[in-house]
Amino acid sequence: MSLVDKLKWRYATKKFDSTKKIAADKLQAILDAVQLAPSSIGLQHYRVLVIEDADTREKLKAVGYGQSQITDASQLIVFAAETNINEEFGKKYIDNVAATRNIPREALAGFEGMVLGAINGRTPEQLLIWAQKQAYIGLGVLVTAAAEQDVDICPMEGFDPAGFDEVLGLKEKGLTATVIATIGYRAADDATANAAKVRRPASEFFIHI
Ligand SMILES: Cc1cc2nc3c(=O)[nH]c(=O)nc-3n(C[C@H](O)[C@H](O)[C@H](O)COP(=O)(O)O)c2cc1C
Helix, strand or coil, X not given: CCHHHHHHHCCECCCECCCCCCCHHHXXXXXXXXXXXXXXXXXXXXXXXXXXXXXXXXXXXXXXXXXXXXXXXXXXXXXXXXXXXXXXXXXHHXXXXXXXXCCCHHHHHHHHHXXXXXXXXXXXHHHHXXXXXXXXXXXXXXXXXXXXXXXXXXXXXXXXXXXXXXHHCCHHHCXXXXXXEEEECECCCCHHHHCCCCCCCHHHCCCXX
16 A cells, blocks of 8 residues: 555544554554654654553543543553753754764864754743644654554644643653654544545645745
8 A cells, every 4th residue: 555545544543442452563663763753953852752551541531631542542652842952952962963973073063053053042932832843743753654554543632731741740851741642443433434534625735836
């Protein structure tokens, strides 16, 4: 099946089969794809929590508007934006670039200046919005990678971020819940699976210039 056919097959799953778990290698393949998501200057401004624990998911459902997917899916994925993007964060990234590419740290001085400028030039509010935008790119890759692996998913914004932060202790970790997704397998009786995809016609969506 082509990628487009897989994206036609996928839908925001409303009801998961709670008896079905994603095989470890499949889950890993999906997470590997998410780790490869691009981000502005490569900073990876967010963390990704993979939550399987039943008690934790019950607590999260209570602050997730009772959405059953949170407990019934195989796993819950939480994209949590970094709340402490600062010089230290930027320098750690440069360290990683230097080590990964075997480049002397000094040779990266220009790039470091650009990275630190991008951080220092933003207010705390702008830094958070910046980080949250990157988290959504991770979500986009997750949606696509899950479809590629024939795994169902429901991207979700319907939750209380402060409640998630509290249950998961994210504030202490310098993180805040931004967007979530439940992944697993659709229940056989999820009627939503048969609904036709609603999208704007291409002529009202794409602008070719
Ligand atoms: C960022 C985002 C947040 C969403 N939040 C929810 C949600 O909280 N609960 C839910 O059931 N569906 C949620 N959806 C699913 C959308 O309603 C769905 O993707 C959209 O209607 C298009 O349908 P499709 O994904 O089945 O093609 C969300 C989707 C996105 C991308």
